[in-house]
Amino acid sequence: MFHIWLFSYILLFRYNKYISFSFFFLEIVPWLRVFRAENAVDFSQLTFDPGQKELIAGIEFLEWQCDEATKRACYSKGKSKEECQNYIRVLLVGGNHLFTCGTNAFTPICTNRTLSNLTEIHDQISGMARCPYSPQHNSTALLTSSGELYAATAMDFPGRDPAIYRSLGALPPLRTAQYNSKWLNEPNFVSSYDIGNFTYFFFRENAVEHDCGKTVFSRAARVCKNDIGGKFVLEDTWTTFMKARLNCSRPGEIPFYYNELQSTFFLPELDLIYGIFTTNVNSIAASAVCVFNLSAITQAFNGPFKYQENSRSAWLPYPNPNPNFQCGTMDQGLYANLTERNLQDAQKFFLMHEVVQPVTPIPYFMEDNSRFSHVVVDVVQGKDMLFHIIYLATGMSNILKTVSGCWFLKLSLGVQKR
Numbered sequence: 286m287f288h289i290w291l292f293s294y295i296l297l298f299r300y301n302k303y304i305s306f307s308f309f310f311l312e313i314v315p316w317l318r319v320f321r322a323e324n325a326v327d328f329s330q331l332t333f334d335p336g337q338k339e340l341i342a343g344i345e346f347l348e349w350q351c352d353e354a355t356k357r358a359c360y361s362k363g364k365s366k367e368e369c370q371n372y373i374r375v376l377l378v379g380g381n382h383l384f385t386c387g388t389n390a391f392t393p394i395c396t397n398r399t400l401s402n403l404t405e406i407h408d409q410i411s412g413m414a415r416c417p418y419s420p421q422h423n424s425t426a427l428l429t430s431s432g433e434l435y436a437a438t439a440m441d442f443p444g445r446d447p448a449i450y451r452s453l454g455a456l457p458p459l460r461t462a463q464y465n466s467k468w469l470n471e472p473n474f475v476s477s478y479d480i481g482n483f484t485y486f487f488f489r490e491n492a493v494e495h496d497c498g499k500t501v502f503s504r505a506a507r508v509c510k511n512d513i514g515g516k517f518v519l520e521d522t523w524t525t526f527m528k529a530r531l532n533c534s535r536p537g538e539i540p541f542y543y544n545e546l547q548s549t550f551f552l553p554e555l556d557l558i559y560g561i562f563t564t565n566v567n568s569i570a571a572s573a574v575c576v577f578n579l580s581a582i583t584q585a586f587n588g589p590f591k592y593q594e595n596s597r598s599a600w601l602p603y604p605n606p607n608p609n610f611q612c613g614t615m616d617q618g619l620y621a622n623l624t625e626r627n628l629q630d631a632q633k634f635f636l637m638h639e640v641v642q643p644v645t646p647i648p649y650f651m652e653d654n655s656r657f658s659h660v661v662v663d664v665v666q667g668k669d670m671l672f673h674i675i676y677l678a679t680g681m682s683n684i685l686k687t688v689s690g691c692w693f694l695k696l697s698l699g700v701q702k703r
C-alpha cells in the first residue's frame with residue numbers, strides 16, 4: 286500500500302503553505318489524515334472539490350463495483366479476478382458535478398454525479414473511448430468549461446486502438462486517425478491540459494521516425510478546441526493534430542537521453558511544464574526532471590514538419606505551409622473554409638521536425654538507479670525570489686524534495702510505508 290504519499294501531495298497542494306527546508310515528513314504529519322478502505326486496491330485517481338474542501342478518492346469500490354454478470358463475462362475473456370474489478374480511471378470535477386469513469390471489468394462505464402451527494406448517479410454512459418478497458422493501460426482525460434470531454438486512452442478491449450477522443454458537449458466527436466501508427470504508436474498517455482485555444486496531451490510512444498530499432502520518444506501534442514473535423518477527408522478526425530518530441534537529456538559528446546515521460550506538472554502562471562523522464566525499463570534505471578516552457582512548445586509547432594513520403598523513404602523536414610497557425614473561430618474561421626488542400630496537409634503533416642528543448646540544457650535534477658513516477662511543484666515566495674519546490678515520488682515509498690531557484694537542495698525523505 287502506498288497511498289500515504291498521494292495524500293501528502295494533495296495536502297501540500299491544498300494548504301499551499303510555506304514549507305521550511307526541514308524534515309519533510311514531520312512537516313506534513315499534522316496535515317496527514319490516513320484514510321483506508323477495506324478491499325480497495327487502487328488509489329491512483331484523486332481529485333479535489335475546492336468548494337467543499339474535500340478530497341475525492343476514486344475508490345467507491347464497495348458502492349460502485351461491477352455486477353456479477355459483468356465480472357463473469359470478464360473472466361470468460363481470460364482476464365484475472367484482479368483485472369475484473371472496477372478501477373476508477375477518470376475523476377473530474379466540473380462545476381458542481383463529478384464525472385467519473387471506471388474500467389468496470391473490461392466494460393468501461395462513466396457516471397455523472399452531483400458533488401453534494403455522490404451516491405446519487407445522474408447519468409450513466411458508456412466509458413468506451415473515455416476510459417481504458419484494462420486497469421494497466423495509461424490514460425488521461427479533461428473536461429473543458431464548455432463541457433467537452435477530451436480523453437486519451439485505448440478505445441478497445443485488447444488496447445490496440447489508442448486515440449485522443451473528444452465527446453460530450455456541443456462540438457462533434459473527433460478522434461485521431463484509427464490504426465495509423467504515424468499518428469499514435471503504442472502510446473502511454475501521461476497528462477492533458479486545457480490551455481488557451483488548445484488542449485495539450487503529453488505522452489510517450491514508439492518513435493515512428495526512428496529507423497534503427499524500437500525506441501520510445503516523449504511527446505507534446507495539441508489540437509484546437511474548436512476543430513470540427515474534415516469533410517470527406519479526415520471525416521470525424523482532428524484536422525489540427527500536431528505533435529513534437531520533447532528532449533530531456535544529459536548533454537555530452539553523445540547525449541544521454543531520458544526518453545520516457547512518466548509524469549508532468551503544469552504551472553499555468555508561468556507557462557511551465559515540469560516533466561519526469563526515465564530511461565527504458567530494459568536499460569539501467571535513471572531519472573531526470575526537465576522543464577519546458579509553453580513558448581518553446583509553440584515554437585516547435587510553428588516550425589517545419591517531418592514527413593515520410595512512403596514507408597521506404599526517409600523522414601525529411603518539410604516547410605510548414607502555415608507557420609502562423611491559429612485556431613479559427615467557429616463560424617468564420619479556418620474550419621468553415623478548409624479547402625481540400627488544407628485537409629490533405631492535415632493528413633500528412635502532424636509530426637514536427639524540431640524537437641522541443643527544455644528551459645535549461647542540463648536537466649533540473651538527475652538521479653541514477655531510480656525511477657521516479659510522480660512530480661508535483663509548489664511555488665513559494667522567498668525573501669527576494671520565487672522558489673520552485675519539486676516533489677518527486679518513486680512508485681513505492683519515497684518522496685524527494687528539491688528546490689530550484691539559485692541552488693538545489695536535495696533531501697531524502699523516508700515516508701512511512703504501510
Ligand SMILES: *[C@@H]1O[C@H](CO)[C@@H](O)[C@H](O)[C@H]1NC(C)=O
Nearest residue numbers: 382384397398407428432453
Ligand atoms: C453532468 O450533469 C450536469 C447536469 O445535468 C450537466 O450539466 C453536465 O454537463 C454533465 N457533465 C457531463 C460531463 O456529462
Ligand SMILES: *[C@@H]1O[C@H](CO)[C@@H](O)[C@H](O)[C@H]1NC(C)=O
Nearest residue numbers: 399401402403404405406407
Ligand atoms: C443522496 O442520494 C441518495 C440516492 O438518491 C438518497 O437515497 C440519499 O437520501 C441522498 N442523500 C442526501 C443527503 O440527500
Ligand SMILES: *[C@@H]1O[C@H](CO)[C@@H](O)[C@H](O)[C@H]1NC(C)=O
Nearest residue numbers: 421422423472473546547658
Ligand atoms: C503504464 O505506465 C506505467 C508507468 O510508467 C508502466 O509501468 C506500465 O507498463 C504502463 N502500462 C502499459 C500497458 O504500458
Ligand SMILES: *[C@@H]1O[C@H](CO)[C@@H](O)[C@H](O)[C@H]1NC(C)=O
Nearest residue numbers: 532534535536537540640646
Ligand atoms: C537534446 O539536448 C541535448 C543537450 O542540449 C543536445 O545535445 C541534443 O542534440 C538534443 N537532441 C535533440 C534530438 O534535439
Ligand SMILES: *[C@@H]1O[C@H](CO)[C@@H](O)[C@H](O)[C@H]1NC(C)=O
Nearest residue numbers: 480481482611612613614618
Ligand atoms: C484564439 O484564437 C483566436 C482566433 O484565431 C485568436 O483571435 C486568439 O488570439 C487566440 N487566443 C489565444 C489565447 O491565443
Ligand SMILES: *[C@@H]1O[C@H](CO)[C@@H](O)[C@H](O)[C@H]1NC(C)=O
Nearest residue numbers: 613616617618619621622623
Ligand atoms: C470563408 O469563406 C466565406 C465564403 O466563401 C468567405 O466569405 C469568408 O471570408 C471566408 N473566411 C475566411 C476567414 O477566409
Ligand SMILES: *[C@@H]1O[C@H](CO)[C@@H](O)[C@H](O)[C@H]1NC(C)=O
Nearest residue numbers: 578579580581641642643644
Ligand atoms: C523558453 O524556452 C526556450 C528554450 O527552449 C528559451 O529560448 C526561451 O527564452 C524561454 N522563454 C521563456 C519566456 O522563458
